[in-house]
Amino acid sequence: MTTLTTTAASPGMRRRAASFLHRHGGVRLSLLLSAPLAWLGLAYLGALAALFVTAFWSTDVFTGDVVKVFTWANFTDLVTGEVYRTVALRSIGVAAAVTLIDLVVAFPMAFAMAKLASPRAQRWLVIAVLTPLWASYLVKAYAWRVMLSSDGVLGWGYGLTATVVTLSYLWLPYMILPIYAGLERLPNSLLDAAGDLGARGWRTFRTVVWPLTFPAAVAGSIFTFSLSLGDYITVKIVGGKTQLIGNVVYDNIGAANNLPFAAAVATVPVVIMLVYLAAVRRTGALENL
Amino acid sequence: MRSPRPRFARPSLVVTAALALAAVAGCGGGSSTTGGGSAAAPGGGAFTPPKIEALKSLGPGEGQVNLVAWAGYAEDGSNDPKVDWVHPFEKATGCTVNTKTAGTSDEMVNLMKTGEYDAVSASGDASLRLIASGTVAPVNTDLVPNYKDVFEGLKLKPWNSVNGVAYGIPHGRGANLLMWRTDTVKQAPDSWGVVFDPNSPYKGKVTAYDSPIYIADAALYLMSAKPELGIKDPYALDDKQLQAAVDLLKQQKQNIGEYWSDYTKAVQSFKSGDTVVGTTWQVIANLVEADKAPVKTTLPKEGSTGWSDTWMVAAKAKHPNCAYKWLDWIISPKANAQVAEWFGEAPSNAKACEQTSDKSFCDTYHATDEEYFSKVHYWTTPIAQCLDGRTDVKCTDYSEWTRAWTEIKG
Numbered sequence: 001m002t003t004l005t006t007t008a009a010s011p012g013m014r015r016r017a018a019s020f021l022h023r024h025g026g027v028r029l030s031l032l033l034s035a036p037l038a039w040l041g042l043a044y045l046g047a048l049a050a051l052f053v054t055a056f057w058s059t060d061v062f063t064g065d066v067v068k069v070f071t072w073a074n075f076t077d078l079v080t081g082e083v084y085r086t087v088a089l090r091s092i093g094v095a096a097a098v099t100l101i102d103l104v105v106a107f108p109m110a111f112a113m114a115k116l117a118s119p120r121a122q123r124w125l126v127i128a129v130l131t132p133l134w135a136s137y138l139v140k141a142y143a144w145r146v147m148l149s150s151d152g153v154l155g156w157g158y159g160l161t162a163t164v165v166t167l168s169y170l171w172l173p174y175m176i177l178p179i180y181a182g183l184e185r186l187p188n189s190l191l192d193a194a195g196d197l198g199a200r201g202w203r204t205f206r207t208v209v210w211p212l213t214f215p216a217a218v219a220g221s222i223f224t225f226s227l228s229l230g231d232y233i234t235v236k237i238v239g240g241k242t243q244l245i246g247n248v249v250y251d252n253i254g255a256a257n258n259l260p261f262a263a264a265v266a267t268v269p270v271v272i273m274l275v276y277l278a279a280v281r282r283t284g285a286l287e288n289l
Numbered sequence: 290m291r292s293p294r295p296r297f298a299r300p301s302l303v304v305t306a307a308l309a310l311a312a313v314a315g316c317g318g319g320s321s322t323t324g325g326g327s328a329a330a331p332g333g334g335a336f337t338p339p340k341i342e343a344l345k346s347l348g349p350g351e352g353q354v355n356l357v358a359w360a361g362y363a364e365d366g367s368n369d370p371k372v373d374w375v376h377p378f379e380k381a382t383g384c385t386v387n388t389k390t391a392g393t394s395d396e397m398v399n400l401m402k403t404g405e406y407d408a409v410s411a412s413g414d415a416s417l418r419l420i421a422s423g424t425v426a427p428v429n430t431d432l433v434p435n436y437k438d439v440f441e442g443l444k445l446k447p448w449n450s451v452n453g454v455a456y457g458i459p460h461g462r463g464a465n466l467l468m469w470r471t472d473t474v475k476q477a478p479d480s481w482g483v484v485f486d487p488n489s490p491y492k493g494k495v496t497a498y499d500s501p502i503y504i505a506d507a508a509l510y511l512m513s514a515k516p517e518l519g520i521k522d523p524y525a526l527d528d529k530q531l532q533a534a535v536d537l538l539k540q541q542k543q544n545i546g547e548y549w550s551d552y553t554k555a556v557q558s559f560k561s562g563d564t565v566v567g568t569t570w571q572v573i574a575n576l577v578e579a580d581k582a583p584v585k586t587t588l589p590k591e592g593s594t595g596w597s598d599t600w601m602v603a604a605k606a607k608h609p610n611c612a613y614k615w616l617d618w619i620i621s622p623k624a625n626a627q628v629a630e631w632f633g634e635a636p637s638n639a640k641a642c643e644q645t646s647d648k649s650f651c652d653t654y655h656a657t658d659e660e661y662f663s664k665v666h667y668w669t670t671p672i673a674q675c676l677d678g679r680t681d682v683k684c685t686d687y688s689e690w691t692r693a694w695t696e697i698k699g
Contacts, residue, residue, distance in 0.1 A: 059688065083696045145554075149561040157563065158547050236499075237554065240547040243698045251501070251691055258688045 182216025496567030
């Protein structure tokens with residue numbers, strides 16, 4: 001008897017709820033968006049705000065406690081210290097180099113996957129590109145360390161070059177996948193048309209393929225650039241004696257217990273990424289994503 | 290191979306490594322008479338701690354004990370089922386152990402001040418602060434039967450006693466050594482000069498420890514290389530002395546192949562020959578030798594940096610009897626051998642040497658070699674109040690060292 005009533009009641013309830021939502025679009029939308037917005041607002045922007053606020057505090061020299069009094073001191077140190085400028089520029093250089101290398105390697109790869117391979121092979125290639133992501137970041141970085149050591153397969157030694165090479169390897173899938181997706185949406189007929197009109201390979205690439213896949217390449221570059229900019233582990237493992245922004249943050253937070261200064265340093269990559277995104281926006285790539 | 294020094298052991302979860310490093314440790318100047326100090330009492334020894342009576346006699350256990358400890362000091366088998374000296378203690382004494390692992394000395398001090406804990410494995414930079422603030426009580430060593438077997442060189446030191454009154458039980462110690470590959474470095478070095486020499490023939494193959502605390506190694510070298518700087522304690526540097534150490538390290542950077550912070554990295558680069566000379570831990574040397582790489586280590590003539598920790602009892606301990614039982618347990622031959630082997634340091638109990646699973650462990654770690662440890666300047670965190678007792682200048686603190694380290698690496 002009870003079961004009968006519940007089964008009878010719940011479809012009615014559901015139908016009523018459904019028709020209510022159907023009539024009230026705003027409620028429907030807010031229900032759908034509430035969870036992601038809460039995440040974005042509290043967890044994501046909240047953490048960023050906390051970081052930014054902390055950057056204006058200082059630590060007590062004796063007790064090591066955070067002193068919650070407003071000060072510009074951290075940013076003054078950051079701007080006047082020549083070493084921080086050097087480290088920031090080096091980090092940007094590494095991130096740019098990694099992005100460029102990944103772009104050059106990923107584009108032909110993605111093109112072959114999207115346009116040349118059979119649908120069956122395509123599936124396997126996508127899996128192959130994704131496979132390295134299943135292995136631990138650390139294992140891959142240490143594998144490169146072994147390869148780069150002087151008695152290793154490559155034997156190039158450690159340093160900035162080693163860091164760039166290793167990071168390029170680590171982030172390559174993040175570049176291939178968006179470009180592959182972009183190329184897949186590019187109709188083959190456009191390539192045929194370009195060929196019919198007499199364009200050779202390079203010209204087709206320059207005037208047809210590249211402009212249409214540019215937004216996808218930008219999407220990939222945002223991944224590789226930001227991931228490289230925040231990295232500090234790879235450089236610890238294969239970087240020899242160099243350091244990047246991440247290491248400065250880590251040293252201040254981990255060893256010196258100086259959270260405010262670490263927070264101030266951590267705003268540097270945030271600012272760089274904002275500038276990068278603004279530059280990307282100007283190219284109009286974001287609208288076509 | 291046992292997992293050595295788990296506090297440092299996770300490659301890349303490096304947070305622990307540097308933290309611990311800064312914090313592990315004894316007070317400055319192992320052999321110096323000035324001894325350690327704290328902010329509350331610059332110059333150590335020279336202050337009168339609050340009058341607190343040590344426990345007179347032991348009663349029955351209270352059923353539990355709350356510890357503040359470094360990672361790896363109170364293992365209950367959860368990291369490695371074979372590494373467990375907590376459960377046997379609980380079985381033997383009926384005291385259930387509740388361990389709170391602390392990441393830094395500051396955290397240890399704060400935790401102890403809550404009054405919720407009975408005992409702490411304090412490092413040299415925390416111990417005197419705890420004594421001066423009356424947070425910990427003197428230890429009646431008569432109630433710790435195993436104390437009689439502790440090496441004399443660890444008893445009543447500036448970082449674990451005040452005016453001849455013991456405030457703690459020594460846990461263990463270790464030194465940072467100079468290691469080199471015998472196939473490349475033909476002339477066996479006996480001085481840290483080999484890693485600081487601007488015209489080093491091993492350019493690009495020298496290594497150094499990747500932490501601000503390594504500045505102390507440069508300061509230690511300058512103590513004998515440039516006596517005019519007047520460095521008495523490598524952890525008490527004024528602006529000028531710090532600058533000299535920084536300049537030396539900047540110059541050293543030309544020769545550095547890579548800095549190491551986790552020991553696996555050091556093991557691998559010595560093995561492959563990417564590094565041929567530099568600072569190391571005994572445990573790294575063991576691992577490299579186990580892999581048949583031709584390396585040797587020495588304690589250079591200038592001495593070296595190192596660490597030594599102390600177990601202390603809270604003044605307001607709610608479970609003092611169980612705390613004393615723990616103190617006795619952790620330096621009992623068997624448990625002390627276990628913790629020393631797990632952590633990779635020399636045990637404090639002389640009889641622990643018979644209990645180690647590796648019979649040559651104590652020889653390898655120079656556990657019984659007082660001459661050896663008299664040259665070790667135990668790690669301590671530099672603070673603004675000079676640890677060497679100077680009151681006419683302000684010393685550089687650890688956050689200044691950290692910025693200097695960033696600057697050195699460039």
